[in-house]
Amino acid sequence: MQHTLDPKAPAAGRKAAEAGGRTARFAKPFRDYWKYKYLTMLFIPAAVYYFIFHYVPIYGVLIAFKDYKFSLGIMGSPWVGFEHFRELFGLGSFWQVFRNTILISCYKLMFGFPAPIAFALLLNEIRLSVFKKFVQTISYFPHFLSWVVLGGLAIQFLSPSIGPVNLIMQAFGMKPIYFLGSTEWFRSVLVATDIWKELGWGTIVYLAAIAGVNPELHEAATVDGANRFHRMRYITLPAMAPVITIMLIFAVGRLVNDDFDQVFNLYNSAVMEVGDVLSTYTYRMGLVNMQYSFSTAVGLFKNLIAFALVLTANAAAKKYNEYGLW
Structure with a gap:
């Protein structure tokens, strides 16, 4: 009223x-x-999950500002203010790890982000439904395997002695390469294996966007003489723009959030210089060296940067087009 x-x-x-x-x-x-009480009831379990596992643990951020002692607990440990952050910013090893994280994430963004978009466009052009479903199933499958399994497969395939990749290279007269032990190749392996694992799963969102395109637009374009490439460029891609923009904002926000499982299962001491990232650094400092307050400071610093990146990417997206998270 x-x-x-x-x-x-x-x-x-x-x-x-x-x-x-x-x-x-x-x-x-x-x-x-x-x-809509029944739909609301379906939402409650997700809300409870996020509250318990994503909001309640925020209480532990206090550790970053304390000299945490397990015997004293969080509230009983003495306050030290920003001492851990000053120590963090003064370490050369931290900035090397931060640089590795940003570089690897930028490579994944550069090569991994367009990959599912291109794959979805290609799948959409397949007219044989049986073959299309087969390709989709094969591409989705690696997403459901853990990095323990995929890491073992990658180690075997890239082995300099028994790996198929190096055996093929030797058959053409090339010298074998220890990909996982080479500082020149390790980052490329991380990017390639990440695309291999997530390509099919990331395609699902874009295929859903393509399915929402009005078929009459394609029919009208065909009548006007447009070929498949023209329809893809002027009809399908613009229809995917809102989804692409939102996914890009999420991808930019993940620039400092590396994949711990992937790196931990593939890296070794020979490539630590180029492969050590924030999550593995936090793991070593927190769980191995038991510097809980210091590792919490690292995690808080990383999350603050991720939050700032999401805000910046969303503002830039809203400036250049009308799409964004809010």
Whole structure:
């Protein structure tokens, strides 16, 4: 209900009308929740999960500002302020790890982000449904395997002595390469194996966006003489723009969030210089060296940068087009 305020009305009446309007605006969402109560009930388990495992642990961020002692607990440990952050920023090893994280993430963004988009466009052009489903199934499968399994397969395939890749290279007269022990090749292996694992799964979102394109647009373009490439460029890609923008914002926010499982299962001491990233560094400092406060400071610093990157990417997306997270 809208309230028309008469400027000549008594002040008390105007205030009452304004209060009634605010109450109606706040009450409407709750009425909607009750109207769709069964859908709301489906949402409750997800909300409980995120509250317990994503919001309650934020309490542990206090460790970054304390000299945490396990025997004293979080509240009983003494405050040290920003001492751990000053120590962190003064370590050359930290900046090397930070640089490795940014470089590897940028390579994944550069080569890994466009890969599922291109793959979805190619899959959409396949007319033989049986072959299309077969390719989709094969491409999705690695996503459901852990990096323990995929890491073992990658180690075997890239082995300099028995790996098929090096055996083929030797058959052409080339020298074998120890890919996982070479500082020149290790980052390339990380990018390639990440694309291998997530290519098919990332394609699902883009295929859903393509499915929402009005078929009449393609029919009209065909009548006007447009070939497949033209329809892909001027119809399909623009229809995917909102999804691509949102996924790009998420990808930019993950620039400092590396894949611990992947790196931990593939790296070794020979490539530590180029392969050690923030998550493995935090693991060693926190669980191996038991410097809990220091490792928490590393994690908090990383999350703050990720949050800033998401805000910046969203603002840039809203500036150049109307799509964004909010």
